[in-house]
Amino acid sequence: MKNSVGREIPEYIESYGQVKPFDGALANYGERTKTSVKLRSVKPGDNKLVETIDEVLDKVGIRDGMTVSFHHHLRNGDFVLNLVMEAIAKRGVKDITVAATGIFKIHEPLVDYIKSGIVTGISVNYIAPGPVATAISKGLLKKPAVLMSHGGRPRAIESGDLHIDVAFIAAPTADSYGNMNGVQGKAACGTLAYAVSDAQYADHVVAVTDNLVPYPACPIEISQDYVDYVVKVESIGDPNGIVSGTLTVTKDPVGLRIAKLAAQVIEATGYIKEGMSFQTGAGGTSLAVAAEVRRFMKEKNVVGSFAAGGITGYMVDMLNDGLFRSLFDVQCFDLKAIASMRDNPKHQKMSGSLYGNPHNRGAVVNNLDVMILGATEIDTDFNVNVVTGSDGIIIGASGGHNDTAAGSKLAIVVTNLTKGRLPVVKDQVTTVTTPGETIDVLVTERGIAVNPARQDLIDKLKDTDLPIVPIEELKNIAERLTGKPEPIEFSDQVVAVVQYRDGTVIDVVRKPL
Template structure:
């Protein structure tokens, strides 16, 4: 075992994954080599690419044991495609698949059955509740390889993640494979996460419930990448695909945290004409966006762009002329889907455009401020979003480490305690985003500024914000709750957290379940 530069043990290699390169610092790795190139394809003139069934498409694509199959999560908790494909593969008798989903949701818990029966051997991608719990209890022979949205696009383009067959859930598709996400009963908006899959996989199968006349426009995934098309009754359950309008929190404690975060942005000096901004869809994040919007109105400034997963709240800001553009990798609600269809300034972007550190420039590098969450933060400002306080792997990385690294100002918002559990601790169980990329931690009991950002701390103090050393927040949490014990782990590694540049920032171990 070697220690990486943030003091986490990283083995030299892991069976089933290969050689691991230890993390050296957020901006240290200089890549070499060339990008992966897919095979040169050729199709017959004319005709279409529609096959009678998914089974035919799998046969045509040359499905074999041990292949790597990729999926995307724009249909979120309404997705039927992952289960449809894996159920059929099981029925056809194939096994030992590696699946590479951009994210998994509770609706995908049928994967557990396929893991237990040997159809699925490994997961390269994020996991969630039930599948994460299975992994944490040692249910997968090969550790889960977790990547961020940008890191996953990088891995595909660099050939680290070589996809044999990519499955594209296509809300609208024509007979020659042009696809978009803004039409049809399963419309989900942006298809940003699966663009690298479509471009680099050996075979691409589009699964659609809405075949439209040729040529479909606008085009998100163009025909030049798609091999086969399969029509099914439904690719997803619309009620699980997009949510209704997401609500700003009304919890006074969370509103206080949001107000602090907004004032941090104001004090930073970044809130000027052309301001760019990203938040998640959580209650605190939306509340911060609400306060920021009011401040922009007061100062009569117009922002350049909002980015990331797009919500109706950002759409409203676009339509009120408060942003020039929205860069959308995933549309969270109905308003965002509608806006992507209607507004010229609402731009669909790929995961690589969004966050890949190894292209010629990704959008996160243009961000002024980002608001992010955490399941734990430590006194080195390292952030954990993967494991819970009991050590169980329950969450994916999303764009956390990408936006944290790219944005000029990265703010973590968190209550000091969740239930009894302190959110500010001595050492996070798992490091997702390294402390050097985190600028400010905002809680209801004070704001901690990374000591590396001395000038920022001075600005905050000048604005009379309650700035405290992060150790004081930890002490306050421990005073109320008591110092937590460390959860107990075996030596066995069940998860590898890859940093966005392809190095390993941390590993996750199997938990010893408490009786």
């Protein structure tokens, strides 16, 4: 069948089940249910501290077919997923589904577990290009991977679509009764926001820490009433892999030109205004947009309401400069962000659900004015791909892409028109991650295209000297520069299901031939 972005998807996918096709970004609201939770109540005098991960696996009764979960705030420095999976693998347990909020190169050991059938399922909302993503693309995983968004995952957990048997929460600081935070300890990573739904809904919740502090931990982000066991390990992560170095504005002249154009679009459409809200990623071009927006805000003497998302030192500087009244932080990208979250009450954490879940009573993305997004490919219907590369291999998942696009009033994709001698604007993207109906403007170095559905924006931009062109023209320019690439050929095997944030299927990834 075809879904509403025109993608051909199966009605039923083996090991996934019946497919609910994507039917529009706003099609799936209304009455919702948060599922019930099973737990074992803890008596006065009970001890939660367990000596080893192996002993935890006994306590939770690990067995074939279970789903175990992890969060990715330790990013490419995370040791916890590997430590737990190694202990599981040693027991000969099989058919495990890994529900990780993010997977990085450091998680390469998963590839062997996939090959040996220890891991047969993966659900993930951020995945870095690398060995695990490639193994999935090659069809090594028994069940199709499920690619979600940062808001879609807590939606899935809260609704019961994604049931977690055991949540393992990497805790830079914990006490022996399970109170945790991420702002203290040698593996400090800032907020633990993506793990909040796991703690609330998993059958068993385990804090894994290398910094066991006297009771009570202070501050507390995830509290003891959600935690069954605490286990101390030598190290939960490598600080060098956890935080990025200083993230800086791009120096590339093309990136700077794109950023300048994007900021001019924001200004010309009236979004540089008192109380404005803003989100951007951590890439060099995105930060360059932030730098331009900052300049406009200072010129106009404007104070914004909030900046949100994964937070960098750049956003912290804007907060401290008084350009925003508050930050909503779901993930700290650098040391400055971690310190700010620890010390500044205006730097507020938000759970993944509060950030982007479409089925709660209103996520933060709903209040975003301006969102700056990247793209691997974008088609002439403004559908965006951030999941697959030009060779059809998986290089990412939505992260907050389709959440913020859906929520924000002005969703701008900034990208070079061509990358690696391939066009970014195409007739059809390889994989749809984010529906075009939620993308408002595309900014490239060769011109700006506005979604025809946004006549209000077109009207506001038509008298400016900004290079507004139809998106088809950008496609043509790109193809003239690079030639039209040969289409990638795929087998019928579905290796990954791309869920939209509401749990419908917006696309599938098939195995490249």
